[in-house]
Amino acid sequence: MTQQNVLEGLPRPIFTSPRTTSMELHAHLRRLIIDSALPPGAVLKQAELARTFAVSRTPMREAFRMLQEEGLIEADLNQRARVKGLDATELDQLYAARISLESLGCRLSTGFLTADESRLARECLRSMEQAHMAQDMTAWMDSHRRFHGLCMARVTEPLRRTIDSFAERSERYLRLFQLWHHQSFEVRQQEHEQILAAVEGNDPSVAGSLMAKHLSRTALTVMQDVSTEAEAMAIQVSLAMAVGSRARQK
Structure with missing residues (x-):
């Protein structure tokens, strides 16, 4: 070109x-x-x-x-x-880092959201739905970013900066997920609602597991689009640690 x-x-x-x-x-x-x-x-x-x-x-x-x-x-x-071209290995490691860190962030925040933080997170969910209907993906990304941040509200610097950095670097792959799997919005929105409800609850392991599974579904779907031969070993290991199960052996 x-x-x-x-x-x-x-x-x-x-x-x-x-x-x-x-x-x-x-x-x-x-x-x-x-x-x-x-x-x-x-x-x-x-x-x-x-x-x-x-x-x-x-x-x-x-x-x-x-x-x-x-x-x-x-x-x-x-x-x-x-x-840069799309890189399955980069995607694997970026999302593995996000799974580990954002599931930790949800665990640290579970049971500690303020009323204002819960309200703002639900406003983000509504904004995401409105942006989806308007096909305004820039607005959707902004609300999505704020939502994930609110679900990790008790995370402070420097961990917050590290999490934000990995999230920003993975936005390219998230955008491709939206373009290639537009029909999955309702399922993903339900996952967001479940994550918020869990963070508002009192079981950190549930909140952390839901966030880990949510992120892994996005990553594994796009990885198959990018390379059908990719094995996603980093994601599997990170997911196993986050949900307390054993990673698949090669």
């Missing part, structure tokens, strides 16, 4: 302040990659993107650096980058 073809029809970012240009560029490009508007393998050149978006090379270089740190692009010394 040529650079010209990649750039044709791309939406332009909206900048609010010169001081935040690099952050807004990063967020815009990140969304284009996650939504597959910039597909795997697409070649991105800093100079041409800077001209297209009417910005200087400095904020574009910083945006590329952040995208590379997130594992979304592979960059070279010639200021050219390529959108």
